[in-house]
Amino acid sequence: MYQYKMKLTEEQKAILEGSEGQVKAKVMETIVRYGDMFEAEELVKVTHGQGHLVTSFGLSLLKPVYKTMDELINAGLKVQGGFTADPRPTDIPNVPCNLLDKILYKTVLYGKQNYYEAQLKKLGLVGDNGFSCACYFDEMGNIPKKGDVLSWAESSAVNYANSVLGARCNRNSGMIDIFGSILGYVPKFGLLTDEGRKAKWKVIVNTTKKPLPQILGSAIGIKVMEDIPYVVGLDKWIGRELNDETKSYLKDFGAATASNGAVGLYHIENLTPEAVELGEKLLQKDFKEYVIDDAELERVYKTYPVMWKNPDKKGTYAFIGCPHLSKNQLNEWSDKIINRLGENGKKKVACDTVICTAPPILEEFKKTEKYKNLYATGTRVTAICPLMYTSNPLTKSRNIMTCSNKLRTYSTARYYKDDELLDLIAGKQN
Template identity: 60%
Template sequence: MMRLTSEQQEIYDGKKGETYAKIMETLVRYGELFGAEEMVEVTGKYGHLVTSFGLQVINPVYKLMDELIGAGVISKQQFTMDPRPLDRNVPSNVIQDLVFYKFMYSEQKRYEKQLSKLGLKSKDSFSCACYFDEQGNRPKKGDILSWAESSAVVYANSVLGARCNRNSGIIELFGSILGCVPKFGLLTDEGRKATWKVEVKTTKLPPAQVLGSAIGMKVMEDVPYVYGLSDFLGKELTPEVCDYLKNFGAATASNGAVGLYHIDKLTPEAVELGESLIADNARTYVIDDAEIQRVIDSYPIIWKNKDAKPKMCFIGCPHLSKSELIGWIHDIYEGVKESGKKTTTIPTVLTAAPGVLDAIRGSKEESMAEEIHLTLSYICPLMYCDNPLVHSVPIITNSNKLRTYTSCRFYEDKKILQMITGRGRM
């Protein structure tokens, strides 16, 4: 039986009511499955929940929420959410709108009301990149978190030096409600040691999405310690470097199941502890130019017609930072103008956090996007694309995460820009 503090034991024994007791028992059982011997206090200011979509088929979740609300349960810490699945600004047809709003995500409004009662940080707290300054959920080094979103967890662990396991389902909500989580895995010093040494020996900086994909598919859920990347990125976590690591980490987490990586001479724990983070008998994986190309060539094309003309493009999975959003708008705008066109050749959606979109409201970049008919949205591209109605639509993306979970076809940034602007078309 897991060791509990006197306060935790009282909750477990039902002194705060049956509902709190069930929540504690769930966390205890969950922790014991992974060998946890005790709970640890959640010290991060906010939680983060992954289930942000009001799918009709997850009715048990809404029943659970009603039970929690009915019992007067309020989360000890407020929480942010993954992106919303719906945005009427995103191109869609009548049938898609009917299915999305009347059937698939018909419980969205009800669900968001439930979340607000339980502790949602704000009505705009919906982004997979909750750690952006504009979203206000940026943990500090050493903070213990109760989070679930894979790309957010790997960023918090690796780039920010916080501590969090990749919790599942409703577990992260329960951790926020009680203010404690089982101590195992990436919450422990031993669990944060690297069991893989990855040597990057490429002639130039590898594409973040491809390098992350290669490492994720190789190490799976293990922790890699990466050499050579700081030769290209430097030894400072600048905003541009953080953007690179955001996209790199998202690919390691989706193409594999990485929850933490260390970059030699760059990420906080690697700077502080160096090679002492590497476990005995760690395996080695060498990545050179040929390996990068092999990985790209291995991606399956699952369009019915492999030669189909793309009908749509999504950029921003995970959500774009402010600098990324502005950069893409300028690059696309200039490409469209240079090609002598008035709009993009393919309907293109740039997705970013609500706070990031607010930050460029009224700016010249917003006007540029409107002029060439770029769609700026807070939507979750994965939720838009992962359904039978869209599977048959040839959609392109620069996101390895979106490629992995949907029928979208992956291209590197340079090729994406060429395809959506018509500039230098081959």
């Protein structure tokens, strides 16, 4: 048996020794080894029982994952509170695909998707609509409370839960997320501790206008990397109330800090729960400062590379919604596209345009007149993960545009500010 270092309760020791079966013992050993690597002193109980898995795609090469899932299923193990998962990788009717794309998606890339989803359902996946990177939306229902301990993965979801909701979760990897959810225990280290949630950076926002969340988050992520920032001056532009608009802003801001850096938690003075409660007590004694003004945001923006084979060609694809758009954001983008086309005297978008949102939001949106009007422009709305779309090697030769800093970071997509992208979608030439 593994010679663990951390302190375990008698119940936890018994599970490790096989009292609840050898498969659960292996799950416990994995979690304990994980904790020992980060010098955790103990395991703590998961208090928000609903998990979130980052691995949502049936990639044909993930044979060890399917084998492990079968072991869990055959042992009768599952997540008792259920779980959500990241978005599905494909939506062939609504996302541009040629014949070769379809063959790649259905065989080489995601040939195990149906098999894997059947496994996930046996392990506790919440319904057919449980696929979104923004599982914390009201429509998704996976919403932890302040102080809740989680066993989640997905960088932007963990970032949001820690920062906006005040829950506690480390930046776990795939499989660690479901193991912790099945056990109901996770190692106590890092962002699960009071000390581990203190900020090493005081970021001073000194702009003359409301900063774009994607670029502000990017600047902070690049600067602080995995450290925690305490941001002052932003409440001047986004307010001191966590309403729908502010939460959407923070969703996109946080995703940029997590992808352009490795930020798992940020504090916004006068706004996020712990900052409201503790203020600058959240700053470590030896904190560093980073001042962000208009010039700094523009400097960061101009560093983004253009990875198209021919940068001078116009974009042919546009993806909006990484992470998934909220209901309000979906309605806003729909209005902007329809109205801008009307202003330009046009009826159709100038390129294949795909908007991504959570499945329950999409279902309701499809019932509206606005959806019909948007669909008539050639715009398509889907619940896929655009990152998984770009895992298709054929997309590397396509000129994909986006206003998502996360998608820009993990693909060859070219980043545009919201208004710039809107102009291009509505027919303005590069």
